[in-house]
Amino acid sequence: MAGLYVIIAGAGKVGWNLARELLERGDEVTVIEQDRRRYLTVEQELEHAVQYGDATELWVLERAGIQRADLVVAVTGDDEDNLLICQVAKEKYLCERIIARCNNPRNLTHFKLLGIQPAVSATDLILRLIEHEVPSYGLVHLLDLPEERLEIIELVVGDGCAAAGKRVADLALPDGALVISVLRDGSGFVPKSDSVVEAGDEVLVVLDPGLEEDITNLFVANGASG
Amino acid sequence: MFVLVVGAGRVGSSVATSALRAGHTVSVLDEDPLSHERLDVELGKSWEEAGGRFTIGTALELDALIESGIEDADVFIASTNGDNTNLVVTQLAQRRFEVPKVIARVLDPRRAAWYAEQGVHTICPTQIAIDQLEQAALETA
Numbered sequence: 001m002a003g004l005y006v007i008i009a010g011a012g013k014v015g016w017n018l019a020r021e022l023l024e025r026g027d028e029v030t031v032i033e034q035d036r037r038r039y040l041t042v043e044q045e046l047e048h049a050v051q052y053g054d055a056t057e058l059w060v061l062e063r064a065g066i067q068r069a070d071l072v073v074a075v076t077g078d079d080e081d082n083l084l085i086c087q088v089a090k091e092k093y094l095c096e097r098i099i100a101r102c103n104n105p106r107n108l109t110h111f112k113l114l115g116i117q118p119a120v121s122a123t124d125l126i127l128r129l130i131e132h133e134v135p136s137y138g139l140v141h142l143l144d145l146p147e148e149r150l151e152i153i154e155l156v157v158g159d160g161c162a163a164a165g166k167r168v169a170d171l172a173l174p175d176g177a178l179v180i181s182v183l184r185d186g187s188g189f190v191p192k193s194d195s196v197v198e199a200g201d202e203v204l205v206v207l208d209p210g211l212e213e214d215i216t217n218l219f220v221a222n223g224a225s226g
Numbered sequence: 227m228f229v230l231v232v233g234a235g236r237v238g239s240s241v242a243t244s245a246l247r248a249g250h251t252v253s254v255l256d257e258d259p260l261s262h263e264r265l266d267v268e269l270g271k272s273w274e275e276a277g278g279r280f281t282i283g284t285a286l287e288l289d290a291l292i293e294s295g296i297e298d299a300d301v302f303i304a305s306t307n308g309d310n311t312n313l314v315v316t317q318l319a320q321r322r323f324e325v326p327k328v329i330a331r332v333l334d335p336r337r338a339a340w341y342a343e344q345g346v347h348t349i350c351p352t353q354i355a356i357d358q359l360e361q362a363a364l365e366t367a
Contacts, residue, residue, distance in 0.1 A: 110318060113318065113322055
């Protein structure tokens with residue numbers, strides 16, 4: 001397959017790494033970064049494949065050659081910017097393929113309303129992974145919750161807390177909370193119901209807003225202070 | 227009429243206070259509680275005392291928009307200090323809430339012109355300044 005010409009708006013962690021991968025694959029890439037210092041850092045590695053400018057401005061997109069782009073990927077940290085970059089790419093420059101990053105899952109509805117698809121939300125991706133990896137967890141119930149009512153938090157399991165040494169099945173998590181990942185000794189796994197949570201583990205929990213205190217009491221506080 | 231102004235900087239607060247003085251129902255949404263003071267100062271008394279509504283919130287939050295009364299608005303004005311925010315929130319007002327009259331302030335002339343072609347009513351202060359400067363310069367030349 002002939003290489004693509006890809007314009008990436010935003011040279012943050014996502015944009016930079018994406019550019020690297022695409023360049024290694026043999027695609028042609030232009031990254032646009034509006035922060036001068038970040039641009040200079042990234043430019044040391046990517047050289048002419050990164051340009052300095054505000055990708056929401058039409059002339060900046062044109063300078064990057066948007067007219068011949070096969071794909072525009074907007075991965076800045078600002079959802080409004082990502083929305084408008086993709087909207088202009090699609091509707092003004094008739095770019096056939098766009099991908100937008102949605103930082104705040106609450107804004108996904110705006111991307112849909114304005115026809116900016118696909119909009120990728122990390123929260124959403126992790127939810128899909130849960131569906132794939134651990135269907136036995138009452139997951140249907142979780143996915144029934146509207147996206148914007150979910151949070152994912154990371155915490156370190158405290159010494160002597162209620163959760164330490166227990167199997168996931170015995171954790172007595174409140175409804176609307178789920179352990180989706182356990183990191184131990186540098187490697188991570190998706191816990192099964194008989195996986196044991198140990199003090200010092202880093203766990204990712206997906207939960208309804210408002211349950212943070214219950215989760216903290218379970219995973220962090222020791223018996224005395226809880 | 228019910229006028230909703232999002233972004234109470236110099237422009238937004240002036241439009242809001244004159245709409246209120248003209249007898250309209252006016253609601254203001256701004257993320258900075260301090261912008262409320264600008265409204266008070268312009269009126270010489272408290273904004274609420276004069277009959278205005280004020281909501282603290284971010285323009286893209288649906289809850290904040292609804293709390294500020296977007297569902298009943300006849301006129302929607304996006305005058306935050308960000309072109310991108312104004313262009314997105316204006317399209318939300320138009321397409322999601324179907325506000326009859328929707329206006330966005332956009333500083334970037336090229337995008338103001340393109341979005342105007344797409345059916346978004348844009349006002350571009352930069353273009354107005356350019357036109358007036360050119361006119362003034364040519365007149366004196």
